[in-house]
Amino acid sequence: MATEPAVKSIQLSHRTITLIGRYQEMEIDLLDRQTLLFLFRQMLRLRRMEEALMQEYHPADEMRCPMHFCIGQEAVPAALSLLVEPEDYLFSHHRSHGYYFAKGSPLRELFAEVYGKETGANGGKAGSQDISHHASRFYSGAILSGAVSIAVGAAFGLQIRKSRNISIAGFGEGATDEGAFWEAANYAGLRRLPILFVCENNRYATYSDQLKRQPNDNICERVVTFGVRTRRIFGNDVVKAYLTLREEMARVRGGEGPGLVEAYTYRWNSHVGPEDDNVNNYRPASEIQFWKENCPIRLLQEKLEAAGYLDSQTLGRMEREIAAEIAANFQFAKESPFPSAGDWRAMNWDDSSPLADRLLGAQSRSEFDQSQPEARLEPY
Amino acid sequence: MSRLLTYAQAINEALRQSMELCEDVVVLGQLVDYKSGIFGTTTGLVDRFGPDRVQDFPVSENLMTATAMGASLTGLRPVIVHQRLDFMLYSLDAITNWLALWRFKSNGHSNMPVTIRAIVGKRWGQGPQHSKSLHAWFAHLPGIRVAVPATADDVKGLLMESIFGETPAIFVEGRTLFSMTAHVPEQPYRVRFGQATIRRPGKDVTLVAIGVIVPLALRAAAALDKQGIDVEVLDPRTLSPLDVNTLCESVGKTRRLIVADHGWTSFGAAAEIIARIAEILGDNLRARPVRFCLPDSHTPMSMALEDQYYASDADLVSAIQKMF
Ligand SMILES: Cc1ncc(C[n+]2csc(CCOP(=O)(O)OP(=O)(O)O)c2C)c(N)n1
Ligand SMILES: [Mg+2]
Numbered sequence: 001m002a003t004e005p006a007v008k009s010i011q012l013s014h015r016t017i018t019l020i021g022r023y024q025e026m027e028i029d030l031l032d033r034q035t036l037l038f039l040f041r042q043m044l045r046l047r048r049m050e051e052a053l054m055q056e057y058h059p060a061d062e063m064r065c066p067m068h069f070c071i072g073q074e075a076v077p078a079a080l081s082l083l084v085e086p087e088d089y090l091f092s093h094h095r096s097h098g099y100y101f102a103k104g105s106p107l108r109e110l111f112a113e114v115y116g117k118e119t120g121a122n123g124g125k126a127g128s129q130d131i132s133h134h135a136s137r138f139y140s141g142a143i144l145s146g147a148v149s150i151a152v153g154a155a156f157g158l159q160i161r162k163s164r165n166i167s168i169a170g171f172g173e174g175a176t177d178e179g180a181f182w183e184a185a186n187y188a189g190l191r192r193l194p195i196l197f198v199c200e201n202n203r204y205a206t207y208s209d210q211l212k213r214q215p216n217d218n219i220c221e222r223v224v225t226f227g228v229r230t231r232r233i234f235g236n237d238v239v240k241a242y243l244t245l246r247e248e249m250a251r252v253r254g255g256e257g258p259g260l261v262e263a264y265t266y267r268w269n270s271h272v273g274p275e276d277d278n279v280n281n282y283r284p285a286s287e288i289q290f291w292k293e294n295c296p297i298r299l300l301q302e303k304l305e306a307a308g309y310l311d312s313q314t315l316g317r318m319e320r321e322i323a324a325e326i327a328a329n330f331q332f333a334k335e336s337p338f339p340s341a342g343d344w345r346a347m348n349w350d351d352s353s354p355l356a357d358r359l360l361g362a363q364s365r366s367e368f369d370q371s372q373p374e375a376r377l378e379p380y
Numbered sequence: 381m382s383r384l385l386t387y388a389q390a391i392n393e394a395l396r397q398s399m400e401l402c403e404d405v406v407v408l409g410q411l412v413d414y415k416s417g418i419f420g421t422t423t424g425l426v427d428r429f430g431p432d433r434v435q436d437f438p439v440s441e442n443l444m445t446a447t448a449m450g451a452s453l454t455g456l457r458p459v460i461v462h463q464r465l466d467f468m469l470y471s472l473d474a475i476t477n478w479l480a481l482w483r484f485k486s487n488g489h490s491n492m493p494v495t496i497r498a499i500v501g502k503r504w505g506q507g508p509q510h511s512k513s514l515h516a517w518f519a520h521l522p523g524i525r526v527a528v529p530a531t532a533d534d535v536k537g538l539l540m541e542s543i544f545g546e547t548p549a550i551f552v553e554g555r556t557l558f559s560m561t562a563h564v565p566e567q568p569y570r571v572r573f574g575q576a577t578i579r580r581p582g583k584d585v586t587l588v589a590i591g592v593i594v595p596l597a598l599r600a601a602a603a604l605d606k607q608g609i610d611v612e613v614l615d616p617r618t619l620s621p622l623d624v625n626t627l628c629e630s631v632g633k634t635r636r637l638i639v640a641d642h643g644w645t646s647f648g649a650a651a652e653i654i655a656r657i658a659e660i661l662g663d664n665l666r667a668r669p670v671r672f673c674l675p676d677s678h679t680p681m682s683m684a685l686e687d688q689y690y691a692s693d694a695d696l697v698s699a700i701q702k703m704f
Contacts, residue, residue, distance in 0.1 A: 089454075134489040139490075146446070183442060348481075348522040359540075
């Protein structure tokens with residue numbers, strides 16, 4: 001294996017990354033044992049939750065919404081979960097579970113949401129790909145790049161209000177196909193907004209390779225021209241992800257302007273749902289194998305075991321706790337009632353206006369003189 | 381105390397007073413911080429409130445809308461403005477896929493109090509990309525309010541109501557109204573959404589006039605008065621929500637309905653208003669209801685063609701005469 005190049009020596013891209021074979025560069029010495037174990041536990045929780053949701057999806061068919069699972073992509077959400085503050089804003093795309101998890105939003109409300117229940121985070125109106133949890137400042141949506149733009153708006157608001165909190169936008173490389181993304185990058189750079197862009201580059205948008213959609217695998221090079229700092233990392237190294245995100249979030253928080261972290265990673269499952277989408281034959285078996293060998297959880301687990309930080313007893317206890325948590329979440333979701341529609345208008349419009357009630361008087365309409373001329377436009 | 385203000389001055393006053401009342405109010409838009417200030421509607425605001433709260437924006441309409449939306453999550457109450465409604469169309473995704481359904485999708489946990497001003501050009505060769513009035517499109521959307529204020533006093537009250545409301549609103553402002561005056565109270569005040577006003581009482585026919593058509597409708601009504609036709613001119617002021625009660629009261633009395641709208645004829649606001657009335661009062665009408673709208677055509681540039689494209693007072697007068 002010694003002949004294989006290390007990540008450090010290559011220009012990271014999905015074309016070059018598989019050349020490294022087994023990833024050897026995780027530096028657990030840079031973090032303390034407690035942080036490492038917490039990162040591990042968070043990744044494992046997310047993995048087991050996703051596995052359980054996939055498992056339970058069919059044939060029960062009680063969760064009837066499109067779900068984009070994130071197995072294989074646990075490192076970035078786990079790292080974020082240790083770093084994001086309650087008052088920070090976090091926005092994500094359709095592959096939302098990892099980010100919802102990262103924001104510390106209540107998981108049982110995610111379960112209830114995908115079951116379409118009243119107790120869901122959005123009362124069963126949004127489902128997996130549109131879920132939000134306002135109280136914990138987490139928002140997502142299925143229209144590519146749309147949430148990135150709104151995240152920029154939140155950063156703008158935080159800047160105007162001179163807050164020390166930041167806005168974080170999580171998305172895939174596919175979002176950068178959209179023009180909207182580049183408007184967002186331009187404005188973030190222009191105003192030096194407190195936003196961190198987190199791009200999980202898993203090479204594909206549904207089945208389509210990045211290089212079928214973009215001339216180059218070089219999002220960082222393009223983004224940096226807008227005055228946004230960029231970092232490109234091997235996204236399955238959770239230590240690297242944690243340290244990079246920590247540094248970048250501190251800079252954004254410290255008023256140094258926007259940053260982008262591009263994490264190269266891979267989803268193991270199909271694009272959407274638990275069904276297999278290999279019929280489209282879009283991913284070489286060797287590529288899938290590379291990424292499974294470099295599973296973010298396994299990479300850390302081996303290091304932890306070698307360092308004597310994790311033994312089978314601790315792991316077993318963790319697994320049991322996680323299994324119990326998941327079972328409780330399923331139970332909550334299944335036992336919760338379905339919502340009933342009620343008032344469609346109130347669902348869509350808020351007709352109350354407490355602030356106007358407080359600030360504004362009533363009007364008395366005046367007469368309008370109809371004999372006056374209308375404005376004549378000038379050339380512009 | 382009230383005094384005569386132009387429509388543009390009334391908008392300016394609404395923005396200034398809103399910003400004085402609440403420091404969460406910010407104004408974004410291309411060129412809002414120059415002296416010309418979007419036809420005078422934002423002039424002077426930057427001097428008074430500073431560049432943080434009154435900001436020029438890149439020519440990125442989609443992002444501008446999303447920026448207002450995200451900012452509203454942090455507690456701001458943004459007003460954004462488009463020199464032409466046509467430019468705003470780059471933001472249809474932000475409006476349709478995000479803003480309109482934000483409250484719904486959050487299950488009522490989160491609102492976005494965003495006010496969007498869109499100006500509609502008319503004549504002087506504005507042509508097909510500077511003159512579209514797509515209020516009917518927006519009124520089709522759940523979760524959005526749509527205002528079509530016709531007078532200076534209404535635009536001030538509706539704007540302030542929107543800025544301090546909880547549901548996003550789109551204002552469709554006819555550029556030809558900007559120099560027209562009305563008595564505008566000096567104090568901050570509200571005009572509620574969903575409350576039509578009778579601009580001229582009458583007993584023979586209800587003429588619903590939407591937005592920029594209101595002055596034309598009043599002139600036509602005055603002309604018809606001399607011929608013994610007593611026209612009631614009803615200004616809905618907002619299309620979403622629509623004040624169906626006042627409409628029904630009026631048509632219940634006159635039993636004739638014509639809707640004049642500065643939008644295309646097919647699938648437009650006039651069609652919707654007539655449908656509402658037909659569902660409730662269809663059996664009681666004395667004449668078939670009439671849509672008086674723009675032809676189903678894009679706007680021509682040539683002044684000769686403009687004259688044929690846009691209706692005159694006489695056109696409206698004769699359309700109403702035919703109902704008798
Ligand atoms: C505006 C828009 N166009 C198309 C789609 C359909 N779509 C859903 S997911 C997806 C691919 C997304 O790829 P990426 O952004 O890389 O995220 P990933 O799924 O890989 O996590 C597409 C094209 C969409 N949701 N929104
Ligand atoms: Mg992707």
